[in-house]
Amino acid sequence: MKIIMLGAPGAGKGTQAKMLAKEYGIPHISTGDIFRANIKNGTQLGMEAKKYMDQGLLVPDELTVKILLDRVAQEDCKNGYVLDGFPRTIPQAEVLDQALNNLGDQIDYAIDVDVPDENIINRMSGRRACLSCGATYHVVHIPPKAEGVCDTCGQALVLRDDDKPETVKSRLEVYHKQTQPLIEFYSKKGVLRSVDGTVDMQDVFAAIKAILS
Ligand code: AP5
Ligand code: MG
Numbered sequence: 456m457k458i459i460m461l462g463a464p465g466a467g468k469g470t471q472a473k474m475l476a477k478e479y480g481i482p483h484i485s486t487g488d489i490f491r492a493n494i495k496n497g498t499q500l501g502m503e504a505k506k507y508m509d510q511g512l513l514v515p516d517e518l519t520v521k522i523l524l525d526r527v528a529q530e531d532c533k534n535g536y537v538l539d540g541f542p543r544t545i546p547q548a549e550v551l552d553q554a555l556n557n558l559g560d561q562i563d564y565a566i567d568v569d570v571p572d573e574n575i576i577n578r579m580s581g582r583r584a585c586l587s588c589g590a591t592y593h594v595v596h597i598p599p600k601a602e603g604v605c606d607t608c609g610q611a612l613v614l615r616d617d618d619k620p621e622t623v624k625s626r627l628e629v630y631h632k633q634t635q636p637l638i639e640f641y642s643k644k645g646v647l648r649s650v651d652g653t654v655d656m657q658d659v660f661a662a663i664k665a666i667l668s
Pocket of ligand 2: 468469470485487539540
């Protein structure tokens, strides 16, 4: 099963994508996590991506597309994957579409996790992320067992650099301008499904599973 998670920054794409990956035994692929891992390791790609990410802007398609296509060509993606944060522009979606077409394949579902802008800023300021394993928490809604420590790998949790309120505002603007048009793109292909992302994360998950089953 090949699934794309759509939605504004902070809508819960990552939270749901991780749960889906576990449920269906397929890899969770987040371009944001790939960039953050590169930033943490000080790679050339990481340094380049950080310039854009810190301003809430998209990393250019030239850098993003190749990474994603290389990743989905790996052996563990044979039976499908959940994409989280890719595609984010129409050109990215077209490249993915073409690459799948060449294999006689296509996306099964694009799931839009719908959350109004008003809810987003509050969610982001409470988010804590583990830059080692990619786990995310929320200080109120989904707290870790021990404050500031990742349940999964024991590393320190941080507030992401791009989760400051000013940057979140720019990310939302970029989302509406560059990423939201994908809703129509996938709707025209007949694979778009929408879920209400404002309810409890387990209820969001149940709604997505009902679509996929
Ligand atoms: P990326 O890492 O993809 O960030 P994003 O899209 O801005 O989304 P987030 O990860 O912030 O939110 P999310 O929807 O995953 O929400 P989460 O589950 O964490 O990208 C970061 C940057 O990298 C981009 O700005 C760009 O610069 C660059 N980039 C990445 N991909 C790119 C691409 N393809 N092209 C170009 N540039 C790219 O949830 C948010 C919070 O809410 C958490 O604290 C969570 O615990 C909580 N929460 C989740 N669900 C619920 C719920 N139902 N109720 C209450 N709280 C909830
Ligand atoms: Mg995410």
